[in-house]
Amino acid sequence: MNLDLVLARFDAEVRANPAPPAGIAVERRDGLVLLTGGFNYVSAWDLTTQTMGGAVAEQVAWFRARGEELMWRVYDHDGPPGLAACLAEAGFEPAPPGTLMFFDLAGDVAGAPADGVEVRRVRTLEDLDGFVSAGGKAFGHEEAWQRAAFAKQLDDPDMALFIACVAGEAVASARLEMAPGRTFGQLFGGGVAPAHRRRGLYRALVAARVAEARARGLAYLSIEARDTSRPILERLGFVPAGRETTWTLRPYGLPEEASAASS
Structure with a gap:
């Protein structure tokens, strides 16, 4: 498996051009690709160090005004530099990191x-x-x-x-x-x-x-694996492609347990 080519294909096909499940819409705004509806999720983005602060702030204002949760998953190879720190400063909270893995169905x-x-x-x-x-x-x-x-x-x-x-x-x-x-x-x-x-x-x-x-x-399977699952998946032939962290913006005043139950 040429991991660089598979990763680029994953970014272009799954993240930048998502096929949403029923009840979920794809929106493109402020340089972002978002899935919205039953859950809200930033799938891909085209941001620079100059534009990311404004784009993040705009999404925080948008979703908090609606009392809705927003998830933003950042992979090792993603830019721009400083995005994770920008999300943290804006109020997003990180989940324990996982590992993006691929399996060649051949x-x-x-x-x-x-x-x-x-x-x-x-x-x-x-x-x-x-x-x-x-x-x-x-x-x-x-x-x-x-x-x-x-x-x-x-x-x-x-x-x-x-x-x-x-x-x-x-x-x-x-x-x-x-x-x-x-x-x-x-x-x-x-x-x-x-x-x-x-x-x-x-x-x-x-x-x-x-x-x-x-x-x-x-042709391929992808998974964001927990650290407990990664060794099993590697033994089955899955290949690690880098770490990922899901950042979550929770509505004001909504405890984590209640927010998770509603997502």
Whole structure:
């Protein structure tokens, strides 16, 4: 894999020209590409050291006037210099950093789970409840907004939700997002309930999404990996492309827990 070429392609295709999920709009203003709607996210930008301060201040004013949260993800290779410090000064708060990783779908992933584990794609509302519940077990809190958002997309070919079940109970979940005419699929989630870790469920969920993406004719997968997931993904053939930090601007007076629940 030519990492520089893949990274440039990712920036141009996924970030600068995003294909938003249902209910999310793409806006271009002040040198920024933003996703807005169910969540607000700065996807790409064309800023200089001279223009970034004004652009950041304008977005802070815009979203705080509406009482809405805004996320801005910054990668190692992003400019302009001093952007992270500018975001911090404007009131954005950093999440723990992760690692952007790519997988070349010309390769393969071995991901057979332990006996008694079933991995399947979510097709029903019952399985969607299991998906949300499994995420809650894995990460410590349920993302309740997912029920309403994903219920409308169970037959959407551009999004695939997966669960891993033990004795009929969903104990792990993961998501794959795709878009027509694109070469990248994006991996999200990938959490396993603590009592069921070290049984191959995470690897099996990756393998299921690799198979789905390859069937769609995609060339690569991307993921922003937590430090706990990165070693597993590297063993599966994912290649690190640099660190990333997601900066979040929270509405005035809204505690972090309440803000996260509404995003």
